[in-house]
Amino acid sequence: MELKRLSEMDLITGRPVQNRRYYHVNKDHYMYEGMNRLIRNYVQWEQMQELLEEIEWQNVYMASEEQPSYGLEYIVEVKKDSQDAGKQVLLGESIKVTFVTPDTKHTMEQTLVMVHRFGLGTTNVKPQVS
Template sequence: MLHQLVTSKTRLRLIVKFFLCEEETYLRRIVREFNDSANAIRVELKRLSEMELITGRPVQNRRYYQVNKEHYMYVDMNRLIRNYVQWDQMQELLEETEWQNVYMASEEQPPHGLEYIVEVEEDSQEAGKQVLLGENIKVTFVPPDTVHTMAQTLIMIHRFDLGAADVKPQLS
């Protein structure tokens, strides 16, 4: 349904990314991640900034963006997006798994619906496993070397800080 309301694929990807991955990011990183043109992303970042759904701040020669938690629609938008991607169910699944990073396939409506790619250790029992969340969200568990060779564009939505000693990733 959300993909019908937000008809720009780039804007929808940005909205999902910013609401699920609340860390700051900048244009060039998004361009690499989305495998999209800088101009298309710049236009959508400008629109989201004008709507005040995201905020930007300059740091040296870059502008860093993140979701605007102070926006009057933040709570409602957050709930809508998390329902759309079944984030609560995904969190439950991840609590049972040792994972490193979570990606979302860039196509918002592939033939089977949305798709999460969960990066797990090479020797994990979860590697290669596929699970369905509801009727239309596929979750695939893959080792790091597979993530880097996947043909589809993957959008980072949660990252595990490997520098944190023995701390399980926190999901918001």
């Protein structure tokens, strides 16, 4: 229902791929910059970047649960041999960050929403939800 409303408002665009539909934020919408600042603040993206600066990571996801035990949960994909694999930390008071390997990620029951790809030292990036 909400995806339909956002699409009708032209805040997001969707495209079908086989039996799925992929949505992207419409960066040309007049409300994009203000909403981007609001969302970045809510998901504590700057604090997340600081945490990731010292870690060799591949992908960052947000986990989606109907009733999460924390406000939000980031899932950070690291290499199989990473010393960070399996760790969990708390970002602020309400955001859990879990470090997983590609094998572990595929066994997770949560829906994962891609936030950013291929970190490996990348800094000052804006979250790009797709």
